[in-house]
Amino acid sequence: MKFFIDTANIDEIKEANSMGMVDGVTTNPSLIAKEGRPFEDIIKDICAEVDGPISAEVISTEAKSMIEEGKKLAAIHKNIVIKIPMIPDGMIATRALSSEGIPVNVTLVFSPLQALVAAKAGAAYVSPFVGRLDDLANEGMLLIEQMVTIYNNYAFDTEVLVASVRNPLHVLEAAMMGADVATIPFGVIKKMMGHPLTDKGLAAFLADYEKSKK
Ligand code: E4P
Numbered sequence: 001m002k003f004f005i006d007t008a009n010i011d012e013i014k015e016a017n018s019m020g021m022v023d024g025v026t027t028n029p030s031l032i033a034k035e036g037r038p039f040e041d042i043i044k045d046i047c048a049e050v051d052g053p054i055s056a057e058v059i060s061t062e063a064k065s066m067i068e069e070g071k072k073l074a075a076i077h078k079n080i081v082i083k084i085p086m087i088p089d090g091m092i093a094t095r096a097l098s099s100e101g102i103p104v105n106v107t108l109v110f111s112p113l114q115a116l117v118a119a120k121a122g123a124a125y126v127s128p129f130v131g132r133l134d135d136l137a138n139e140g141m142l143l144i145e146q147m148v149t150i151y152n153n154y155a156f157d158t159e160v161l162v163a164s165v166r167n168p169l170h171v172l173e174a175a176m177m178g179a180d181v182a183t184i185p186f187g188v189i190k191k192m193m194g195h196p197l198t199d200k201g202l203a204a205f206l207a208d209y210e211k212s213k214k
Pocket of ligand 1: 028127
């Protein structure tokens with residue numbers, strides 16, 4: 001399973017990358033806005049740090065402008081993946097960019113039929129937002145199960161990129177279901193490493209080492 005990190009913060013990306021946890025990066029306009037720096041500077045810094053797919057999102061909502069914006073973003077670096085919203089114009093842009101060899105991540109996906117449509121349009125990645133579904137008392141992980149089944153049934157190359165991950169259980173369930181990628185906030189990546197028995201065991205080993213020196 002690939003781990004992408006869901007942040008535009010370069011310090012978080014560097015730290016997670018030094019642990020081998022970063023196969024790629026996803027950003028969105030809200031994550032970029034938190035950084036208080038120009039969009040293009042942030043994307044260039046991320047591309048310099050991580051050798052993997054880096055999602056950069058368009059802000060246009062009309063197909064022609066999305067395609068133009070996508071081409072400009074793709075010219076920044078060879079690893080850029082264009083993030084396109086799951087709207088009808090977005091499918092036109094997805095098909096056009098994909099057919100020119102520019103990979104697309106279709107975002108804001110909340111139903112299995114949206115996921116099927118995005119795959120048919122040629123998306124390299126499709127991002128189902130599990131946390132936002134959970135927030136509305138819809139079971140986010142059910143969507144992952146449905147997407148994995150549909151893509152396997154028809155041998156789509158499109159990768160399931162689990163997004164809006166809020167806790168380690170989302171990652172565990174996504175891994176059990178065979179999702180290709182989870183994009184994970186740094187805080188959740190750190191939680192995934194922890195266990196109270198690890199801390200307790202380490203404290204005991206260190207205490208015993210001190211005793212053995214006497
Ligand atoms: C990533 O591609 C998505 O934009 C992100 O995971 C959304 O997360 P949120 O629902 O926590 O904002």
